[in-house]
Amino acid sequence: MTKSYDHKKIESKWRREWEKAEVFKTADVSDKPKCYVLDMFPYPSGEGLHTGHTRIYTASDVYSRMKRMQGLNVLHPTGWDAFGLPAEQYAIKNKIHPSAAVKKNTDRFREQMKSLGFSYDWEREINTTDKKYYKWTQWAFLKMLEKGLAYESYEPINWCPSCKTGLANEDLEGNACERCGTTVEKKPMRQWVLRITDYADRLLSGLDTLNWPESIKEAQRNWIGKSEGALIKFKVKSKKKKDDDELEVFTTRPDTLFGATYCVMSPEHKLLDEWKDSIENWSEVEAYREEMKKKTEIERTAEGKEKTGVRLLGITAKNPANGEELPVFIADYVLAHYGTGAIMAVPAHDTRDYEFAKKFGLNIKKVIQPLSSKWLIVEKSLPAECVQNLITFGDVEVKEIDKDWGKFFTVSISEKEDEFIDWLKKNLLKTSDDGGSWYANSDDSRKVVFSEIEFDVSTDEGIASYKDYGRKKGVPEEELDVDDSKIFIGYGILVNSGKFDGIKSEDAKKAITEFAGGKLKTTYRLREWVFSRQRYWGEPIPVIHCERCGVVPVPEKDLPVILPDVEFYEPSGTGESPLANIHDWVNVKCPVCRSDAKRETNTMPQWAGSSWYYLRFIDPRNQDALVSKEKEKYWSPVDMYVGGVEHATRHLIYARFWHKFLFDIGVVNYEEPFIQLKNVGLVLGEGGIKMSKRLGNVINPDTVVEIYGADTLRVYEMFMGPFEQSTAWNTESMIGPRRFLEKVWKLAPKVKSDALVTASLETAYHQTIKRVSENIEDFKFNTAVSGMMIFLNELEKVESVTKEMYEGFLKLLTPFAPHMTEELWHDLGNDTFIYHETWPIFDPSKIVSDRMAIAVQVNGKVRATFEIGREIGEEEVKMTALTQPEVRKWVGENQPKKVIYVKDKLVSVVV
RNA sequence: GCCGGAGUGAUGAAAUUGGUAACCAUGCACGACUCAAAAUCGUGUGCCGUAAGGCUUGGGAGUUCAAGUCUCCCCUCCGGCACCA
Numbered sequence: 001m002t003k004s005y006d007h008k009k010i011e012s013k014w015r016r017e018w019e020k021a022e023v024f025k026t027a028d029v030s031d032k033p034k035c036y037v038l039d040m041f042p043y044p045s046g047e048g049l050h051t052g053h054t055r056i057y058t059a060s061d062v063y064s065r066m067k068r069m070q071g072l073n074v075l076h077p078t079g080w081d082a083f084g085l086p087a088e089q090y091a092i093k094n095k096i097h098p099s100a101a102v103k104k105n106t107d108r109f110r111e112q113m114k115s116l117g118f119s120y121d122w123e124r125e126i127n128t129t130d131k132k133y134y135k136w137t138q139w140a141f142l143k144m145l146e147k148g149l150a151y152e153s154y155e156p157i158n159w160c161p162s163c164k165t166g167l168a169n170e171d172l173e174g175n176a177c178e179r180c181g182t183t184v185e186k187k188p189m190r191q192w193v194l195r196i197t198d199y200a201d202r203l204l205s206g207l208d209t210l211n212w213p214e215s216i217k218e219a220q221r222n223w224i225g226k227s228e229g230a231l232i233k234f235k236v237k238s239k240k241k242k243d244d245d246e247l248e249v250f251t252t253r254p255d256t257l258f259g260a261t262y263c264v265m266s267p268e269h270k271l272l273d274e275w276k277d278s279i280e281n282w283s284e285v286e287a288y289r290e291e292m293k294k295k296t297e298i299e300r301t302a303e304g305k306e307k308t309g310v311r312l313l314g315i316t317a318k319n320p321a322n323g324e325e326l327p328v329f330i331a332d333y334v335l336a337h338y339g340t341g342a343i344m345a346v347p348a349h350d351t352r353d354y355e356f357a358k359k360f361g362l363n364i365k366k367v368i369q370p371l372s373s374k375w376l377i378v379e380k381s382l383p384a385e386c387v388q389n390l391i392t393f394g395d396v397e398v399k400e401i402d403k404d405w406g407k408f409f410t411v412s413i414s415e416k417e418d419e420f421i422d423w424l425k426k427n428l429l430k431t432s433d434d435g436g437s438w439y440a441n442s443d444d445s446r447k448v449v450f451s452e453i454e455f456d457v458s459t460d461e462g463i464a465s466y467k468d469y470g471r472k473k474g475v476p477e478e479e480l481d482v483d484d485s486k487i488f489i490g491y492g493i494l495v496n497s498g499k500f501d502g503i504k505s506e507d508a509k510k511a512i513t514e515f516a517g518g519k520l521k522t523t524y525r526l527r528e529w530v531f532s533r534q535r536y537w538g539e540p541i542p543v544i545h546c547e548r549c550g551v552v553p554v555p556e557k558d559l560p561v562i563l564p565d566v567e568f569y570e571p572s573g574t575g576e577s578p579l580a581n582i583h584d585w586v587n588v589k590c591p592v593c594r595s596d597a598k599r600e601t602n603t604m605p606q607w608a609g610s611s612w613y614y615l616r617f618i619d620p621r622n623q624d625a626l627v628s629k630e631k632e633k634y635w636s637p638v639d640m641y642v643g644g645v646e647h648a649t650r651h652l653i654y655a656r657f658w659h660k661f662l663f664d665i666g667v668v669n670y671e672e673p674f675i676q677l678k679n680v681g682l683v684l685g686e687g688g689i690k691m692s693k694r695l696g697n698v699i700n701p702d703t704v705v706e707i708y709g710a711d712t713l714r715v716y717e718m719f720m721g722p723f724e725q726s727t728a729w730n731t732e733s734m735i736g737p738r739r740f741l742e743k744v745w746k747l748a749p750k751v752k753s754d755a756l757v758t759a760s761l762e763t764a765y766h767q768t769i770k771r772v773s774e775n776i777e778d779f780k781f782n783t784a785v786s787g788m789m790i791f792l793n794e795l796e797k798v799e800s801v802t803k804e805m806y807e808g809f810l811k812l813l814t815p816f817a818p819h820m821t822e823e824l825w826h827d828l829g830n831d832t833f834i835y836h837e838t839w840p841i842f843d844p845s846k847i848v849s850d851r852m853a854i855a856v857q858v859n860g861k862v863r864a865t866f867e868i869g870r871e872i873g874e875e876e877v878k879m880t881a882l883t884q885p886e887v888r889k890w891v892g893e894n895q896p897k898k899v900i901y902v903k904d905k906l907v908s909v910v911v
Numbered sequence: 912g913c914c915g916g917a918g919u920g921a922u923g924a925a926a927u928u929g930g931u932a933a934c935c936a937u938g939c940a941c942g943a944c945u946c947a948a949a950a951u952c953g954u955g956u957g958c959c960g961u962a963a964g965g966c967u968u969g970g971g972a973g974u975u976c977a978a979g980u981c982u983c984c985c986c987u988c989c990g991g992c993a994c995c996a
Contacts, residue, residue, distance in 0.1 A: 213916090214915065214916080215915050215916055215990070215991075216915095216991095217915090218914060218915045218916090218990095218991065218992095219914095219915080219990080219991045219992080220991090221914085221915095221991095221992095222913090222915090222991050222992040222993090223991080223992075225992075225993095225995065227995070227996085229996080249996085250995095250996070251996060252995090252996065253996075264996090300994085305994080307994085331994095332994085333994045333996090334994080334996075335994075335995065335996090337995090338995045339995075339996065342996095343996050344996085345996085346996090350996065351912085351994090352994050352996075353996080355994090523995080523996095524995095525992080525993095525995055645990080645991095648990090649991080649992095719923090719935085719936075720923065720924095721923055721924065722924085725917090726989085727923065727924095728922090728923080730922080730923070730937075732922095732937065732938075733922085733923065733936070733937045733938085734937095735936095735937075736923095736935090736936045736937060737936085739936090739951095740936085742951095782923090782924075782925090782935090783924095783925070783934090783935085785935080785936090786924090786925075786934070786935040786936075787934095787935085788935095789934095789935055789936075790934075790935065793935090853931085854931095855930080855931040856931090857930085857931080857976075857977070859976080859977095860975095860976065860977055861977095862931045865931065897976090898976060899976090900930095900976055900977085902977090905930055905931085906930055906931070906977090908930080908976045908977060909976080910976045910977095
């Protein structure tokens, strides 16, 4: 009588029906509010879909399906990111053309994705290698060229000798090629570069507006690496030359300028060649430079490596703050590409400078005094008797420690700290209204913790202030102590700095920079985006090189520049792409002067096409524009973006950069592309080890779908653990979700029109609606499934279920198990698609039952629980609690000191 | 070194945000059905203890009637950056 749950039959049946009825087709324009739910589209590898993909796609699919049922117009598309090295390598290895490989792989991916029942609108499928698509990638490049954001450069770049192509900084892992692990070399060559650093500040500040995981935002902040400092010029003197050379340094600590005792230039610094004649030991300098050229970046930057360098004899630099003549060195610890490639060295307040100074026996001059809660700062204008009073105050020892400074006193903190502060407040200082908050630990006077408060006070005679800089979390005791033998790299109070003595580091930065004739400057760690690859399988860069006209952009009307077919697409390794050999294609007429010219043969990196693909889904067939303004305005930005963390500092930075550029030229209406981002946790192999072909522990989704069904796989992947957390695959545990679905299936015959609904079942039902809806919204799919399991267990206890309740339950389940619920929905006599139904809404009045369970604690331990009507008042609940036998046993004859009632939850009795 | 995230039963994990730690699921044990096994169903299952009871969220302190959750110190693991001045 009951038909069995045959997942194969059901799943293929409903996939056909959905396709026939075009249920997943998205309306372009609608009165409904929109919701754009996007997966990071796959790179269609030869391996097919893996369990990591399916976890992402299931999550976004569950979310999309609920949003649709909640009445939103949902855009949920997918496509293929198919240009780039892996596809090309795969093609070379399998001796087929990359485009054939892409076709083969995407067909496989598409079929696998369909077999999982994802609700993608396949009519919007895009492929970055499609000329109709990459026409617009090239178009965007031309726009960047036009705005000066794309340019040719000849700087040495990272070159992977194995992949035979130049790479961007983002393509490295450590100092190796991210793809193949080969150590990269520095190779000077012509290349195309995008000025991403022009957007560094906006890429940074935009992060604050995004609902992204903190870890990703932090990774991007680190990657961009903003540091605020100053450019300061040192006059350079040499015996042979007149006093007109200048060495500009970048420093984040202009406040330590008085402590600069030497300067260091990177061995690659351009001024060195100009100074050749003035440098007395040029041969030594040259030898050092040669040595550095041979070393890899890794060797140069190895941790714990001893400092090396060479002093430039005959050259000195003048400290603009105090006029001191300083020696100048070249050393490899200064990097050519950061700041100005030269530094002022302050050995007293920088660990690297300190190491170098120790080794070369250079002066170390302390100019920053650490601050702590032990410091009292009294400004110069303080009347003498006040200082006297301070010094003589009771048990608090106030000692002048350096007469030269004239205004620093240590306050050794005693148990009379409070009195001392009271005295300060009364006699010397008037506090601001609230006085801030400070507190002291009474049993250890040294552990006094202050918040940062300043008392600024005017007395008749002058101004005094008690500044308390507090002790920051985690600052060890040593740093607070004044200890000249240790170097101090933090902020503090200036000493030995002429008229700047006594000023806080933070305040001194600007003042000293101005004093030294420098200027404040912000630098970034982010490097320009090296945008050309000497490989075949990428978008041709749409420019023409003409001897007469130089670089000429391909006219827009001639786009796309189609990637030609070639016989041999292996990289040449010469720095030319394989396209250089296709004479028919390379040789063209200059669009400007019609003379003979050549096409650019470099191609774009893999990341180009994925930097804007999400916009194309909005308007995938548009021939006249990247995206229509009207549609873009409706759909953009992406509301929910789901994918892996590996894209934190690659795709997600590049896409934000492109998007901001497109915003600037008016293509898009909003400055950030992805409002909310969710990261999937890794799916590890059984036992928590990484899945890999080599270990043979890769789970193939096809097999799982075959044995358990797509619905079970979907439920399992959502139930296996928190979405954003890594979890090990466990085939044994898959039986749980399968049993769950079987139980739902077997419940169908229990549906009766006259079924009785108890109040507690009704409550459970509404609680489940609430929980599942909220959990899906928050991407807490595991607890959503758990919630449904709990409710199912309730349903199993009763004789019969109403149709309404069962249908409601199926609706909650359908995002997770769309095929099975569709079948059950139709079995109930419905001829609509459950997919088109409305999401259940809970009744707030029904989510609380009229009974409540109260726990009773005696001295913090739970000793009894009881149930009582929700309407019962506090006093009565307390009385009931105290009369519980278990409670009486533990309270005994004692009179309770205190009885606390936490509404609807517990009674806490203190004896 | 700096920054971010995490640490809870045998296992995946949950905890209404300070209020009964371990929901749900897997596994395991026992039982029912079966000639038998699988499947299914039922009962039990944090640790110590026969029990009464005690202990338990990486470790240590603290605040509180009450701490997985808040504060301080420390340890371990994962991730980002790192001779970036």
